[in-house]
Amino acid sequence: MAAHAGDKSNFTFRFLPQRTFQSLSSSDTVQRLRKWSMQGRLCAQAFGFDENFQAYCKDDFFMAFFRDPNVISDLKLLSDSSGRWINLGAEVKKVEAISIPCTQISMSFFDRLYSEEIVRENGHIVKCLDNFCDPFLISDELRKVLLIDDSEKYEVFSPLDRQEFLFCIFKHLCLGGLLCQYEDILDPYLETTKTIYKDLVSVIKEPQTKNICVTSVVFKVTAYDENGMCYPSTKSHEQSFAYMVVDPLKRHVNVLYHCFGVGELSF
Structure with a gap:
């Protein structure tokens, strides 16, 4: 079920610029992303929130996210017209959040x-x-x-x-x-997948069983303004995506964003 602009929520958000994602900034990853035409078009950001998160409230949660002034001013996306990084800006009217299973630890x-x-x-x-x-x-x-x-x-x-x-x-x-x-060869894909996944997803060790389990909840999110889809892009493409990785314990949202196109070239 999609959330609409009239829905009420008590969630408020704050941008966390101090939360950096080393998985995307390491020299190995940058070199690979440039080769894969994703460098300069893939980014991660973190936001904090101040209320308890429950997965069944995801629609209200993400509508509040996209309508929060701190998100509007700090959430990054690539402009389809200029190809430059811009802030969300648009008034979101509807949000679709698809639950993505996140159970793998190996x-x-x-x-x-x-x-x-x-x-x-x-x-x-x-x-x-x-x-x-x-x-x-x-x-x-x-x-x-x-x-x-x-x-x-x-x-x-x-x-x-x-x-x-x-x-x-x-x-x-x-x-x-x-x-x-x-x-x-496969290794560059596996290594980069592993580092990004570990950077975004939170885990805990259960005291009794000693098993490692994932505590993050993941959603693939699309937002719409009065003209149609506005985030992650105005154009639908399998490689244009925004995943919101919610940590209910830390009350953080990690955003993994990519907009399909020509990445930064090396000279």
């Missing part, structure tokens, strides 16, 4: 890529004949598994697996931006 989730021979033992991604799944060029078995639902090994990841936040990050990095240069 990168062994991706071991099946090796066992199913999508990736060789030495880490090299198996190549295939070039194909297109508009607008993406498919030249290897990894992208076939990610994009072509009638491919031989698509079911290596179940529908529930594909909804997992860890998988979503991985897929977005693999597909990249408009001028993405694909990797020949």
Whole structure:
């Protein structure tokens, strides 16, 4: 159910500029994002809030988020017209927040890529004949598994697996931006996925079982103004996204944002 502008909420928010995301600023990540045409178009921000969060209140929560003066003045997005970073500015009329499962705590989730021979033992991604799944060029078995639902090994990841936040990050990095240069080996994708995921998601160790469990709650969010979709972009694209990672214990919201296009080039 979408939230509309008339809905009432007591949530207030504050921008947390001191919360930095090292996963996106490390030299290795910057170099990779530039190669994948995502550098300068992918960002993370943090906001704090002052009330208890319950997942069933997500619609009210995110409507309050987008209508809060601190969010309006500090939430970043890329202008479709100028390509420059701007603040939200627009008066949001409606918000859609889709719950994204976030249960994974190990990168062994991706071991099946090796066992199913999508990736060789030495880490090299198996190549295939070039194909297109508009607008993406498919030249290897990894992208076939990610994009072509009638491919031989698509079911290596179940529908529930594909909804997992860890998988979503991985897929977005693999597909990249408009001028993405694909990797020949898997490790850069896995390493970058892991560092971003750990930077965004909170976990705790349960005292009795000693098991690690995720405490963050994740949503994929779209906002609309009087003219239609305004966030994360005015144009719908699989690679334009905004994930809101809510930590109910710390009362923080981490925002992972990307707008599809041509990333910063290296000279």
